[in-house]
Amino acid sequence: MRLYISAFLACCSLSAFAGPxxxxxxxxxxxxxxxxxxxxAARRGDVEMLDTFIEAGYALDTQDEKGYTALILAAYHGQGPAVERLLAAGADACAQDKRGNTALMGAIFKGEVTIARRLLATDCNPDQRNGAGQTAAMYAGLFKRVELLDVLARKGADLNAEDPLGNSATRLASGEIHTAAPR
Structure with missing residues:
Protein backbone atom coordinates (compact mmCIF):
# COMPACT_ATOMS: atom_id res chain seq x y z
CA MET A 1 0.00 0.00 0.00
CA ARG A 2 2.75 2.45 0.95
CA LEU A 3 4.54 1.73 -2.33
CA TYR A 4 1.33 2.37 -4.28
CA ILE A 5 0.77 5.69 -2.55
CA SER A 6 4.43 6.68 -2.95
CA ALA A 7 4.28 5.92 -6.66
CA PHE A 8 1.02 7.78 -7.10
CA LEU A 9 2.27 10.82 -5.22
CA ALA A 10 5.56 10.77 -7.10
CA CYS A 11 4.00 10.64 -10.55
CA CYS A 12 1.44 13.33 -10.17
CA SER A 13 0.39 16.33 -8.17
CA LEU A 14 -3.19 16.51 -6.96
CA SER A 15 -3.31 20.10 -8.17
CA ALA A 16 -2.38 18.94 -11.68
CA PHE A 17 -5.58 17.00 -12.28
CA ALA A 18 -6.87 19.69 -14.62
CA GLY A 19 -4.39 18.59 -17.29
CA PRO A 20 -4.02 15.24 -19.01
CA ALA A 41 -3.28 6.73 8.46
CA ALA A 42 -3.89 9.59 10.90
CA ARG A 43 -6.73 7.74 12.67
CA ARG A 44 -4.61 4.59 13.01
CA GLY A 45 -1.45 6.45 13.94
CA ASP A 46 0.45 5.00 10.97
CA VAL A 47 3.45 7.35 11.12
CA GLU A 48 5.25 5.48 8.35
CA MET A 49 2.34 6.10 5.98
CA LEU A 50 2.07 9.72 7.11
CA ASP A 51 5.77 10.09 6.34
CA THR A 52 5.05 8.97 2.78
CA PHE A 53 2.55 11.80 2.38
CA ILE A 54 4.82 14.31 4.12
CA GLU A 55 7.85 13.40 1.99
CA ALA A 56 5.73 13.75 -1.16
CA GLY A 57 4.68 17.26 -0.17
CA TYR A 58 1.04 16.36 0.40
CA ALA A 59 -1.07 19.25 1.73
CA LEU A 60 -1.08 18.43 5.44
CA ASP A 61 -4.11 20.56 6.25
CA THR A 62 -6.37 18.91 3.67
CA GLN A 63 -9.88 18.60 5.11
CA ASP A 64 -12.49 15.91 4.68
CA GLU A 65 -16.22 16.55 4.19
CA LYS A 66 -16.62 17.42 7.90
CA GLY A 67 -13.60 19.70 7.87
CA TYR A 68 -11.40 17.28 9.81
CA THR A 69 -7.68 17.45 9.15
CA ALA A 70 -5.27 14.58 9.75
CA LEU A 71 -4.09 16.36 12.90
CA ILE A 72 -7.64 16.67 14.26
CA LEU A 73 -8.25 12.97 13.56
CA ALA A 74 -4.95 11.84 15.09
CA ALA A 75 -5.57 13.92 18.23
CA TYR A 76 -9.16 12.70 18.60
CA HIS A 77 -8.09 9.06 18.20
CA GLY A 78 -5.24 9.31 20.71
CA GLN A 79 -2.43 8.88 18.21
CA GLY A 80 0.34 10.81 19.99
CA PRO A 81 3.24 9.89 17.68
CA ALA A 82 1.12 10.83 14.63
CA VAL A 83 0.21 14.15 16.25
CA GLU A 84 3.88 14.83 16.94
CA ARG A 85 4.92 13.93 13.38
CA LEU A 86 2.22 16.07 11.79
CA LEU A 87 3.09 19.04 14.00
CA ALA A 88 6.80 18.64 13.24
CA ALA A 89 5.98 18.62 9.52
CA GLY A 90 4.02 21.87 9.81
CA ALA A 91 0.38 20.83 10.22
CA ASP A 92 -1.79 23.70 11.48
CA ALA A 93 -2.72 23.03 15.11
CA CYS A 94 -5.21 25.92 14.99
CA ALA A 95 -7.23 24.51 12.05
CA GLN A 96 -10.94 24.18 12.73
CA ASP A 97 -13.42 21.65 11.39
CA LYS A 98 -16.76 22.77 9.95
CA ARG A 99 -18.17 23.16 13.47
CA GLY A 100 -15.17 25.20 14.52
CA ASN A 101 -13.63 22.53 16.72
CA THR A 102 -9.86 22.15 16.85
CA ALA A 103 -7.51 19.23 17.48
CA LEU A 104 -7.10 20.52 21.05
CA MET A 105 -10.86 20.47 21.64
CA GLY A 106 -11.04 16.91 20.28
CA ALA A 107 -8.18 15.74 22.49
CA ILE A 108 -9.80 17.29 25.56
CA PHE A 109 -13.17 15.76 24.72
CA LYS A 110 -11.63 12.30 24.38
CA GLY A 111 -9.50 12.64 27.52
CA GLU A 112 -6.21 12.59 25.62
CA VAL A 113 -4.45 14.80 28.19
CA THR A 114 -0.89 14.18 26.94
CA ILE A 115 -1.90 15.10 23.38
CA ALA A 116 -3.81 18.14 24.66
CA ARG A 117 -0.69 19.30 26.54
CA ARG A 118 1.36 18.93 23.36
CA LEU A 119 -1.18 20.93 21.36
CA LEU A 120 -1.14 23.62 24.04
CA ALA A 121 2.56 24.08 23.30
CA THR A 122 1.69 25.43 19.83
CA ASP A 123 1.02 29.07 18.97
CA CYS A 124 -2.78 28.81 18.85
CA ASN A 125 -4.98 31.30 20.64
CA PRO A 126 -6.10 29.53 23.84
CA ASP A 127 -9.46 31.32 23.59
CA GLN A 128 -10.18 30.18 20.01
CA ARG A 129 -13.94 29.52 19.79
CA ASN A 130 -15.92 26.95 17.90
CA GLY A 131 -19.20 27.66 16.10
CA ALA A 132 -21.15 27.37 19.38
CA GLY A 133 -18.89 29.96 21.04
CA GLN A 134 -17.09 27.41 23.19
CA THR A 135 -13.37 27.40 23.98
CA ALA A 136 -10.94 24.59 24.80
CA ALA A 137 -11.09 25.69 28.44
CA MET A 138 -14.86 25.23 28.41
CA TYR A 139 -14.35 21.69 27.11
CA ALA A 140 -11.81 21.08 29.87
CA GLY A 141 -14.26 22.33 32.48
CA LEU A 142 -17.25 20.42 31.09
CA PHE A 143 -15.38 17.12 30.78
CA LYS A 144 -13.60 17.54 34.13
CA ARG A 145 -10.09 17.77 32.65
CA VAL A 146 -9.18 20.06 35.55
CA GLU A 147 -5.47 19.26 35.16
CA LEU A 148 -5.64 21.14 31.85
CA LEU A 149 -7.38 24.22 33.23
CA ASP A 150 -4.18 25.42 34.94
CA VAL A 151 -2.19 24.84 31.74
CA LEU A 152 -4.79 26.73 29.72
CA ALA A 153 -4.79 29.61 32.22
CA ARG A 154 -0.96 29.82 32.09
CA LYS A 155 -1.23 29.94 28.31
CA GLY A 156 -3.56 32.94 28.68
CA ALA A 157 -6.99 31.34 28.43
CA ASP A 158 -9.79 33.31 30.04
CA LEU A 159 -11.48 30.77 32.32
CA ASN A 160 -14.33 33.20 32.93
CA ALA A 161 -15.14 33.83 29.25
CA GLU A 162 -18.72 32.82 28.49
CA ASP A 163 -20.40 31.08 25.60
CA PRO A 164 -23.78 32.42 24.37
CA LEU A 165 -25.57 30.40 27.07
CA GLY A 166 -23.50 31.91 29.89
CA ASN A 167 -21.25 28.90 30.46
CA SER A 168 -17.64 29.50 31.43
CA ALA A 169 -14.82 27.05 32.08
CA THR A 170 -14.92 27.89 35.76
CA ARG A 171 -18.69 27.32 36.04
CA LEU A 172 -18.58 24.14 33.98
CA ALA A 173 -15.75 22.73 36.11
CA SER A 174 -17.87 23.31 39.23
CA GLY A 175 -20.81 21.46 37.65
CA GLU A 176 -22.89 24.51 36.76
CA ILE A 177 -24.19 24.02 33.22
CA HIS A 178 -26.50 26.43 31.41
CA THR A 179 -28.52 24.93 28.57
CA ALA A 180 -30.91 26.41 26.05
CA ALA A 181 -34.55 26.65 27.07
CA PRO A 182 -36.73 23.98 25.48
CA ARG A 183 -38.78 25.17 22.50
Whole structure:
Protein backbone atom coordinates (compact mmCIF):
# COMPACT_ATOMS: atom_id res chain seq x y z
CA MET A 1 0.00 0.00 0.00
CA ARG A 2 2.75 2.45 0.95
CA LEU A 3 4.54 1.73 -2.33
CA TYR A 4 1.33 2.37 -4.28
CA ILE A 5 0.77 5.69 -2.55
CA SER A 6 4.43 6.68 -2.95
CA ALA A 7 4.28 5.92 -6.66
CA PHE A 8 1.02 7.78 -7.10
CA LEU A 9 2.27 10.82 -5.22
CA ALA A 10 5.56 10.77 -7.10
CA CYS A 11 4.00 10.64 -10.55
CA CYS A 12 1.44 13.33 -10.17
CA SER A 13 0.39 16.33 -8.17
CA LEU A 14 -3.19 16.51 -6.96
CA SER A 15 -3.31 20.10 -8.17
CA ALA A 16 -2.38 18.94 -11.68
CA PHE A 17 -5.58 17.00 -12.28
CA ALA A 18 -6.87 19.69 -14.62
CA GLY A 19 -4.39 18.59 -17.29
CA PRO A 20 -4.02 15.24 -19.01
CA UNK A 21 -4.61 12.26 -16.75
CA UNK A 22 -1.27 11.09 -15.34
CA UNK A 23 -2.70 7.66 -14.48
CA UNK A 24 -5.72 5.72 -15.72
CA UNK A 25 -9.00 6.19 -13.90
CA UNK A 26 -11.18 8.97 -12.61
CA UNK A 27 -8.97 11.76 -11.15
CA UNK A 28 -11.62 12.89 -8.65
CA UNK A 29 -12.09 9.33 -7.41
CA UNK A 30 -8.31 8.88 -7.11
CA UNK A 31 -8.00 12.13 -5.17
CA UNK A 32 -10.75 10.98 -2.81
CA UNK A 33 -9.10 7.58 -2.37
CA UNK A 34 -5.75 9.20 -1.63
CA UNK A 35 -7.35 11.50 0.94
CA UNK A 36 -9.01 8.50 2.55
CA UNK A 37 -5.63 6.76 2.87
CA UNK A 38 -4.20 9.91 4.43
CA UNK A 39 -7.02 10.31 6.95
CA UNK A 40 -7.03 6.58 7.78
CA ALA A 41 -3.28 6.73 8.46
CA ALA A 42 -3.89 9.59 10.90
CA ARG A 43 -6.73 7.74 12.67
CA ARG A 44 -4.61 4.59 13.01
CA GLY A 45 -1.45 6.45 13.94
CA ASP A 46 0.45 5.00 10.97
CA VAL A 47 3.45 7.35 11.12
CA GLU A 48 5.25 5.48 8.35
CA MET A 49 2.34 6.10 5.98
CA LEU A 50 2.07 9.72 7.11
CA ASP A 51 5.77 10.09 6.34
CA THR A 52 5.05 8.97 2.78
CA PHE A 53 2.55 11.80 2.38
CA ILE A 54 4.82 14.31 4.12
CA GLU A 55 7.85 13.40 1.99
CA ALA A 56 5.73 13.75 -1.16
CA GLY A 57 4.68 17.26 -0.17
CA TYR A 58 1.04 16.36 0.40
CA ALA A 59 -1.07 19.25 1.73
CA LEU A 60 -1.08 18.43 5.44
CA ASP A 61 -4.11 20.56 6.25
CA THR A 62 -6.37 18.91 3.67
CA GLN A 63 -9.88 18.60 5.11
CA ASP A 64 -12.49 15.91 4.68
CA GLU A 65 -16.22 16.55 4.19
CA LYS A 66 -16.62 17.42 7.90
CA GLY A 67 -13.60 19.70 7.87
CA TYR A 68 -11.40 17.28 9.81
CA THR A 69 -7.68 17.45 9.15
CA ALA A 70 -5.27 14.58 9.75
CA LEU A 71 -4.09 16.36 12.90
CA ILE A 72 -7.64 16.67 14.26
CA LEU A 73 -8.25 12.97 13.56
CA ALA A 74 -4.95 11.84 15.09
CA ALA A 75 -5.57 13.92 18.23
CA TYR A 76 -9.16 12.70 18.60
CA HIS A 77 -8.09 9.06 18.20
CA GLY A 78 -5.24 9.31 20.71
CA GLN A 79 -2.43 8.88 18.21
CA GLY A 80 0.34 10.81 19.99
CA PRO A 81 3.24 9.89 17.68
CA ALA A 82 1.12 10.83 14.63
CA VAL A 83 0.21 14.15 16.25
CA GLU A 84 3.88 14.83 16.94
CA ARG A 85 4.92 13.93 13.38
CA LEU A 86 2.22 16.07 11.79
CA LEU A 87 3.09 19.04 14.00
CA ALA A 88 6.80 18.64 13.24
CA ALA A 89 5.98 18.62 9.52
CA GLY A 90 4.02 21.87 9.81
CA ALA A 91 0.38 20.83 10.22
CA ASP A 92 -1.79 23.70 11.48
CA ALA A 93 -2.72 23.03 15.11
CA CYS A 94 -5.21 25.92 14.99
CA ALA A 95 -7.23 24.51 12.05
CA GLN A 96 -10.94 24.18 12.73
CA ASP A 97 -13.42 21.65 11.39
CA LYS A 98 -16.76 22.77 9.95
CA ARG A 99 -18.17 23.16 13.47
CA GLY A 100 -15.17 25.20 14.52
CA ASN A 101 -13.63 22.53 16.72
CA THR A 102 -9.86 22.15 16.85
CA ALA A 103 -7.51 19.23 17.48
CA LEU A 104 -7.10 20.52 21.05
CA MET A 105 -10.86 20.47 21.64
CA GLY A 106 -11.04 16.91 20.28
CA ALA A 107 -8.18 15.74 22.49
CA ILE A 108 -9.80 17.29 25.56
CA PHE A 109 -13.17 15.76 24.72
CA LYS A 110 -11.63 12.30 24.38
CA GLY A 111 -9.50 12.64 27.52
CA GLU A 112 -6.21 12.59 25.62
CA VAL A 113 -4.45 14.80 28.19
CA THR A 114 -0.89 14.18 26.94
CA ILE A 115 -1.90 15.10 23.38
CA ALA A 116 -3.81 18.14 24.66
CA ARG A 117 -0.69 19.30 26.54
CA ARG A 118 1.36 18.93 23.36
CA LEU A 119 -1.18 20.93 21.36
CA LEU A 120 -1.14 23.62 24.04
CA ALA A 121 2.56 24.08 23.30
CA THR A 122 1.69 25.43 19.83
CA ASP A 123 1.02 29.07 18.97
CA CYS A 124 -2.78 28.81 18.85
CA ASN A 125 -4.98 31.30 20.64
CA PRO A 126 -6.10 29.53 23.84
CA ASP A 127 -9.46 31.32 23.59
CA GLN A 128 -10.18 30.18 20.01
CA ARG A 129 -13.94 29.52 19.79
CA ASN A 130 -15.92 26.95 17.90
CA GLY A 131 -19.20 27.66 16.10
CA ALA A 132 -21.15 27.37 19.38
CA GLY A 133 -18.89 29.96 21.04
CA GLN A 134 -17.09 27.41 23.19
CA THR A 135 -13.37 27.40 23.98
CA ALA A 136 -10.94 24.59 24.80
CA ALA A 137 -11.09 25.69 28.44
CA MET A 138 -14.86 25.23 28.41
CA TYR A 139 -14.35 21.69 27.11
CA ALA A 140 -11.81 21.08 29.87
CA GLY A 141 -14.26 22.33 32.48
CA LEU A 142 -17.25 20.42 31.09
CA PHE A 143 -15.38 17.12 30.78
CA LYS A 144 -13.60 17.54 34.13
CA ARG A 145 -10.09 17.77 32.65
CA VAL A 146 -9.18 20.06 35.55
CA GLU A 147 -5.47 19.26 35.16
CA LEU A 148 -5.64 21.14 31.85
CA LEU A 149 -7.38 24.22 33.23
CA ASP A 150 -4.18 25.42 34.94
CA VAL A 151 -2.19 24.84 31.74
CA LEU A 152 -4.79 26.73 29.72
CA ALA A 153 -4.79 29.61 32.22
CA ARG A 154 -0.96 29.82 32.09
CA LYS A 155 -1.23 29.94 28.31
CA GLY A 156 -3.56 32.94 28.68
CA ALA A 157 -6.99 31.34 28.43
CA ASP A 158 -9.79 33.31 30.04
CA LEU A 159 -11.48 30.77 32.32
CA ASN A 160 -14.33 33.20 32.93
CA ALA A 161 -15.14 33.83 29.25
CA GLU A 162 -18.72 32.82 28.49
CA ASP A 163 -20.40 31.08 25.60
CA PRO A 164 -23.78 32.42 24.37
CA LEU A 165 -25.57 30.40 27.07
CA GLY A 166 -23.50 31.91 29.89
CA ASN A 167 -21.25 28.90 30.46
CA SER A 168 -17.64 29.50 31.43
CA ALA A 169 -14.82 27.05 32.08
CA THR A 170 -14.92 27.89 35.76
CA ARG A 171 -18.69 27.32 36.04
CA LEU A 172 -18.58 24.14 33.98
CA ALA A 173 -15.75 22.73 36.11
CA SER A 174 -17.87 23.31 39.23
CA GLY A 175 -20.81 21.46 37.65
CA GLU A 176 -22.89 24.51 36.76
CA ILE A 177 -24.19 24.02 33.22
CA HIS A 178 -26.50 26.43 31.41
CA THR A 179 -28.52 24.93 28.57
CA ALA A 180 -30.91 26.41 26.05
CA ALA A 181 -34.55 26.65 27.07
CA PRO A 182 -36.73 23.98 25.48
CA ARG A 183 -38.78 25.17 22.50
Missing amino acids: EPVPGDPAAMKTQLQNYYFD
